[in-house]
Amino acid sequence: MEEHWYTVQNVEQIDTPALLVYPERIAQNIRTMIEMVGGHTERLIPHVKTHKMAEVVQMQLDAGIIKFKCATIAEAEMLASTGALHVLLAYQLTGPKINRFRALVQAHPDTDWASLVDNYESAEELGQAFAAINRKAVIYVDVNNGMNRTGHLVNGALGQLYHDLSQDSRFDLRGFHVYDGHFRDPDFNDRKAKADEAFGQVRVVADKLERKGLLYPMMVVGGTPTFSVHAKRKDVWCSPGTCLFWDWGYADSLPDQHFNWAALLLTRIISKPAEGVVTTDLGHKAVAAENPLAKRVQFLNLDGYEVIGQSEEHLVLRVDDWEAVRVGDVLYGVPYHICPTVALHDEANVIEEGRRTECWTIASRKRRLQY
Numbered sequence: 001m002e003e004h005w006y007t008v009q010n011v012e013q014i015d016t017p018a019l020l021v022y023p024e025r026i027a028q029n030i031r032t033m034i035e036m037v038g039g040h041t042e043r044l045i046p047h048v049k050t051h052k053m054a055e056v057v058q059m060q061l062d063a064g065i066i067k068f069k070c071a072t073i074a075e076a077e078m079l080a081s082t083g084a085l086h087v088l089l090a091y092q093l094t095g096p097k098i099n100r101f102r103a104l105v106q107a108h109p110d111t112d113w114a115s116l117v118d119n120y121e122s123a124e125e126l127g128q129a130f131a132a133i134n135r136k137a138v139i140y141v142d143v144n145n146g147m148n149r150t151g152h153l154v155n156g157a158l159g160q161l162y163h164d165l166s167q168d169s170r171f172d173l174r175g176f177h178v179y180d181g182h183f184r185d186p187d188f189n190d191r192k193a194k195a196d197e198a199f200g201q202v203r204v205v206a207d208k209l210e211r212k213g214l215l216y217p218m219m220v221v222g223g224t225p226t227f228s229v230h231a232k233r234k235d236v237w238c239s240p241g242t243c244l245f246w247d248w249g250y251a252d253s254l255p256d257q258h259f260n261w262a263a264l265l266l267t268r269i270i271s272k273p274a275e276g277v278v279t280t281d282l283g284h285k286a287v288a289a290e291n292p293l294a295k296r297v298q299f300l301n302l303d304g305y306e307v308i309g310q311s312e313e314h315l316v317l318r319v320d321d322w323e324a325v326r327v328g329d330v331l332y333g334v335p336y337h338i339c340p341t342v343a344l345h346d347e348a349n350v351i352e353e354g355r356r357t358e359c360w361t362i363a364s365r366k367r368r369l370q371y
Contacts, residue, residue: 006264006300006332009354016330017286018266019345021245021360023352025262026056029244030063032259036231037238041065043231045088045220047241048075050339051263052364053348054082056244069220069239070364073100077371078364080108088220089115090177090239092122092142092150098129104371106133114138116177118152120161127170136170140177140220145198147182154201159208166214175218178202179239184225188256195222195229228256247338248298249291263342265297265333266349267315269325276322280331283313287333288340297333 006022008014037043041064048057049071057068057079067086070076079087093101093115105113117123117139130137141162144151152158166173180198185191199221210216219236222229227240242250245263267282287297293307296315304320319325335341342348347359363369 003354004300006261006351007354008266008349008351008356010356011266011330013356014266014349016266016268017280017282019342019348019362020264020266020332020351020356021056021348022262022264023059023350025260026059026244027063029246029259029262030060030065033227033240033243034063034065036228038231042067043234043237045069045086045237045239046244047071047090047223047239048079048364050241050245050342052078052342052362053360054078054363055360057082057084067237069241072364072367073097073104073371074364074366074369076101076113077104077369080104080111084111086112087114088140088177089113090142090179090220092116092118093126094122098126100368100371102129102133105135107371112138114140114174116140116142116150117165118142118144118150118161120164123165123168123171127168131170136172138172138174139165140175140218141165141173143176143178143202145178145180145202147180149179149181151177151179154198154205159205162205162209162217163212163214175220176202176206177220179223180221180226181223183229184253186253186255188228191226192229195226199230224250224257225254228254242339245338245342247336247341248334249295249336251334261334263335263338263348264300265335265341267331267333269327269329269331270314272322272325272327276318277308278317278319278322278325280315280317281313282315282331282333283311285312286341286344287315287335288337288344290340291336295336297335300332300334302331 045067047069068084069088069090076089142151183194206217221236224240224242243259246259267280271279305317309316343365350358
């Protein structure tokens with residue numbers, strides 16, 4: 001097999017399907033991320049939902065990044081255990097999650113914790129829980145500026161909610177959380193125009209709050225798609241996440257962002273059931289399957305193929321040169337969507353200088369660690 005940057009020389013040591021990670025390329029992505037905010041690591045609050053691994057967090061800590069964002073309590077616990085100084089659980093907590101989060105906060109008093117609220121009822125539930133332990137709940141108001149997933153709409157009531165929470169002694173209100181993941185136009189100027197317009201409306205609310213005597217809200221803004229837009233703002237925190245590993249989907253849709261593929265899938269051909277057809281062991285349980293068949297995985301060392309079927313443990317391809325491939329051959333694939341793909345694996349095989357050297361546990365793929 002011709003050797004490329006992704007080739008594993010001792011590939012016989014890796015069972016498939018498997019997730020591979022390349023630390024040198026992760027490190028380059030971290031450097032690129034820092035360069036995009038002008039070298040100011042304090043402006044970064046990267047999301048860990050893509051990788052979910054303590055070792056990747058440690059690489060960011062070593063690069064001077066101390067603030068992180070996450071989506072689950074398991075991810076938050078992984079961050080605190082690794083040494084993150086500031087953790088924003090970017091989720092509005094309800095039900096048992098509030099007590100779980102409170103217990104985690106008590107267990108890690110040296111970490112600066114925060115979570116999100118977007119309405120009075122949820123804020124009241126959180127405020128009561130933290131008042132019971134004589135501790136203020138640190139919060140950001142979650143803003144819906146067009147994605148319609150969570151958050152409070154940008155209107156007069158948003159300013160009123162922010163004002164009222166700022167006056168409630170049970171809270172330490174820091175600012176706004178504004179995720180605009182719906183802006184994914186391949187053309188940077190189109191994406192920027194939409195993100196600027198939507199964020200400008202949030203600025204109007206923030207300006208009014210400042211004129212009323214409140215501290216100007218800190219802004220946690222965007223994710224990976226609009227990172228190249230918000231990175232140019234000097235007074236916001238940016239929270240990219242997927243760019244640490246990158247994937248086929250974002251590589252296609254965000255040509256202005258120059259990150260490296262740093263995580264791949266390894267699969268083996270396990271059958272040639274009919275002429276022109278081969279089957280690999282890359283089923284639904286190994287690669288994110290929420291997109292159409294044509295957008296599951298892109299193989300780097302196979303040309304002339306079409307994905308024609310997938311089930312729980314199998315991925316079936318029609319290949320042009322059927323005689324050239326053999327049962328047992330390995331294929332290296334870039335997932336279309338890396339985030340849910342990582343969550344399907346217990347561990348990642350670490351590839352350094354062309355060899356598998358160790359495994360990293362994908363610790364926070366679990367729903368619960370200790371808390």
